Amino acid sequence: MVQLFNVCKAYTRDGNALEDINLKIPKGDFVYITGPSGAGKSTLLKLLFAAEKPSRGQILINGQNLTRMRSSRIPFLRRQLGVVFQDFKLIESRTIFENVSFPLEVQGKKRYEISKKVYQMLKSVGLEHKLTKRPLELSGGEQQRVAIARSLVVEPLVLLADEPTGNLDPEVTLDIMELFKSANARGTTVLLATHDRDMIHRFPRRQIGLEAGRLVEDRTP
Amino acid sequence: MRQSPFLCTAAIGTVTVALCILAFFAIVVLNVQQLTQNWSREVQVVAYLDEVPAKNRLEMLIKDAQMIDTVEGVEFISRQQALDGFRSRLGDDATLLEGLESDFLPASLRISLKEGSRNRVSVEKVVSQLKSKKLFSDFRYGQDWLDRFDSFVSLIKLSSAILGGFLLFAALFIVANTIKLTVYARRDELEIMSLVGGTSLFIKTPFLIEGALQGAVGGGFSLGFSYILFEFFLHQGLSSLLLSGGIDNIIFLPTHFQLMIIAGGIFLGFFGSLLSLRKFVRI
Numbered sequence: 320m321v322q323l324f325n326v327c328k329a330y331t332r333d334g335n336a337l338e339d340i341n342l343k344i345p346k347g348d349f350v351y352i353t354g355p356s357g358a359g360k361s362t363l364l365k366l367l368f369a370a371e372k373p374s375r376g377q378i379l380i381n382g383q384n385l386t387r388m389r390s391s392r393i394p395f396l397r398r399q400l401g402v403v404f405q406d407f408k409l410i411e412s413r414t415i416f417e418n419v420s421f422p423l424e425v426q427g428k429k430r431y432e433i434s435k436k437v438y439q440m441l442k443s444v445g446l447e448h449k450l451t452k453r454p455l456e457l458s459g460g461e462q463q464r465v466a467i468a469r470s471l472v473v474e475p476l477v478l479l480a481d482e483p484t485g486n487l488d489p490e491v492t493l494d495i496m497e498l499f500k501s502a503n504a505r506g507t508t509v510l511l512a513t514h515d516r517d518m519i520h521r522f523p524r525r526q527i528g529l530e531a532g533r534l535v536e537d538r539t540p
Numbered sequence: 541m542r543q544s545p546f547l548c549t550a551a552i553g554t555v556t557v558a559l560c561i562l563a564f565f566a567i568v569v570l571n572v573q574q575l576t577q578n579w580s581r582e583v584q585v586v587a588y589l590d591e592v593p594a595k596n597r598l599e600m601l602i603k604d605a606q607m608i609d610t611v612e613g614v615e616f617i618s619r620q621q622a623l624d625g626f627r628s629r630l631g632d633d634a635t636l637l638e639g640l641e642s643d644f645l646p647a648s649l650r651i652s653l654k655e656g657s658r659n660r661v662s663v664e665k666v667v668s669q670l671k672s673k674k675l676f677s678d679f680r681y682g683q684d685w686l687d688r689f690d691s692f693v694s695l696i697k698l699s700s701a702i703l704g705g706f707l708l709f710a711a712l713f714i715v716a717n718t719i720k721l722t723v724y725a726r727r728d729e730l731e732i733m734s735l736v737g738g739t740s741l742f743i744k745t746p747f748l749i750e751g752a753l754q755g756a757v758g759g760g761f762s763l764g765f766s767y768i769l770f771e772f773f774l775h776q777g778l779s780s781l782l783l784s785g786g787i788d789n790i791i792f793l794p795t796h797f798q799l800m801i802i803a804g805g806i807f808l809g810f811f812g813s814l815l816s817l818r819k820f821v822r823i
Contacts, residue, residue, distance in 0.1 A: 368735070391739070394734070397735065397736065398736075402735055408731070408732055421732065421733075421736055425736050425737050425742060
């Protein structure tokens with residue numbers, strides 16, 4: 320599903336944020352990307368949803384080569400991906416329903432289809448009773464559940480999560496992890512960047528370790 | 541508007557103020573142009589005849605003069621008409637003319653020129669063509685006055701172009717920056733639209749429509765405010781300044797200018813948004 324060949328990324332001339340990364344992640348896999356701050360976890364995810372272009376190397380997602388992709392095709396690639404951030408990235412001026420329906424609107428889905436899917440998705444994250452609330456009226460954990468609902472409503476092939484539990488307390492983290500696990504069980508490939516060792520011990524999965532932009536560990540429990 | 545009412549109002553307000561200034565400038569320029577057009581009617585060539593030719597020869601002469609492409613009209617002034625005109629100009633002093641022969645003033649052709657040709661170059665071209673007829677004793681066309689008039693019109697045109705250019709550029713700059721603020725306030729929304737797979741067109745279109753609508757509303761407001769201020773202040777100010785110069789009335793912007801102001805608002809709003817979006821939407 321996700322393949323990286325000799326991928327390098329340099330933001331400045333002084334050094335590479337990522338260096339010579341080779342990686343194969345099969346369909347339906349659940350992978351932690353671990354490492355200390357500045358190891359290159361976020362850069363790796365940015366390359367995967369085409370927010371950045373690699374300085375060298377090739378990236379393939381579901382057989383599509385991102386490095387050769389025309390910029391006009393990038394939105395269509397992103398429609399096959401779900402992205403979750405530590406800071407949720409919700410639109411504060413819109414309701415929870417509008418936030419979750421946004422990716423479906425972008426894809427031009429019909430109104431009745433959007434309503435049905437959004438309601439089901441919010442129900443699956445336990446927020447169907449907060450449809451009309453706005454993000455700032457919710458707790459951090461609830462906001463992250465909305466962000467996850469938004470990323471999963473399009474039934475993505477790959478879910479990319481960048482420190483999704485970084486701002487949340489341990490109890491909420493467990494709830495969030497359950498959502499990722501159930502998405503993975505439905506066939507979505509999950510890549511989750513974290514440095515939360517407790518979480519990795521509690522839900523052991525394949526673990527890819529980065530350090531100073533290099534891949535230093537790739538093990539499956 | 542619903543999402544950032546303050547910035548949206550600021551954008552409309554900026555377009556309104558910018559276009560109001562342009563509209564005021566256009567009103568002043570239009571009325572000064574009206575004045576110079578009025579003055580330019582004075583630009584004419586008086587060609588004095590040595591002798592009054594026979595009727596058919598005179599008609600031929602008038603026809604030839606009318607054939608010159610810059611000539612608007614030709615009027616024959618007989619000796620008697622010249623005397624009558626002189627007498628009426630003298631008014632109470634017309635008694636001075638008593639005892640004089642009625643033919644002491646020469647007959648002449650009074651040649652008026654088309655608008656756009658009322659300048660020294662065109663006048664001298666007409667004079668040189670008439671001189672070749674060898675029937676005229678003298679030509680009068682207010683040479684000194686014409687020089688001053690030409691300089692004045694050139695100055696008006698040049699200063700209008702420079703000032704108008706500056707105003708238009710300043711308006712575009714100010715409006716583009718205000719719109720940039722409205723787009724900047726919604727940069728998170730733009731980023732999220734892009735993240736969930738919105739195409740460039742999908743993301744930009746609502747902002748461009750919003751910018752164009754803000755511009756149109758601003759254009760409409762600017763016309764309204766300009767009209768109110770014109771009626772209450774500018775009309776009076778321009779009247780005292782320009783009506784003594786000989787024009788009949790002070791005019792507001794004609795319909796096509798009003799449409800241009802609205803179109804200018806739409807242009808400012810649309811391109812202001814487009815410039816800002818280029819900075820924030822990168823797919």
